[in-house]
Amino acid sequence: MAGNRTFTMIKPDAFEAGNSGAILKMIEEAGFKIVAMKATRLTPELAGKFYEVHKERPFYKDLCAYMSSGPIIAAILEKDNAVEDFRNLIGATNPANAAEGTIRKIFAKSIEANAVHGSDSDENAAIEGNFYFSQLERVL
Numbered sequence: 069m070a071g072n073r074t075f076t077m078i079k080p081d082a083f084e085a086g087n088s089g090a091i092l093k094m095i096e097e098a099g100f101k102i103v104a105m106k107a108t109r110l111t112p113e114l115a116g117k118f119y120e121v122h123k124e125r126p127f128y129k130d131l132c133a134y135m136s137s138g139p140i141i142a143a144i145l146e147k148d149n150a151v152e153d154f155r156n157l158i159g160a161t162n163p164a165n166a167a168e169g170t171i172r173k174i175f176a177k178s179i180e181a182n183a184v185h186g187s188d189s190d191e192n193a194a195i196e197g198n199f200y201f202s203q204l205e206r207v208l
């Protein structure tokens with residue numbers, strides 16, 4: 069059975085552009101409940117740790133530099149079938165390929181500065197949520 073939580077970040081491009089509120093509004097209107105949230109900023113080392121699964125990918129170094137370049141919002145979201153439904157809401161990694169009406173189509177600037185992160189599996193959603201939030205910092 070699909071899990072009911074996923075993890076997201078509003079990335080530095082969207083935070084800096086002042087789009088956090090509009091993005092959170094789209095997320096809530098799509099039926100997701102925010103069960104943990106904080107504004108924070110990753111150091112390059114923490115970004116490296118968060119994206120360790122991508123360390124062999126050619127874009128890893130640039131991605132870590134980018135994700136530590138400014139503030140972000142991290143959040144845990146709840147909804148039935150959360151991981152898949154959230155990835156449908158955000159759209160393709162490259163905004164040029166993202167469907168009309170998706171968050172990345174509306175707000176992303178490039179394949180790297182693509183406005184939001186969404187976990188790709190229930191297992192990674194739990195790992196990523198635990199990276200940012202203790203038990204006391206979330207709705208149980």
Ligand code: RTP
Pocket residue numbers: 127131160161179180181182184185186187188
């Ligand atoms: P995310 O993890 O952020 O939700 O994005 P995703 O699953 O759609 O894409 P993924 O393959 O996991 O890549 C993670 C992030 O790395 C940046 N990226 N840059 N320059 C490039 O070719 C490239 N490819 C990916 C993006 O910020 C992407 O979201």
Ligand code: MG
Pocket residue numbers: 186187188
């Ligand atoms: Mg991914």
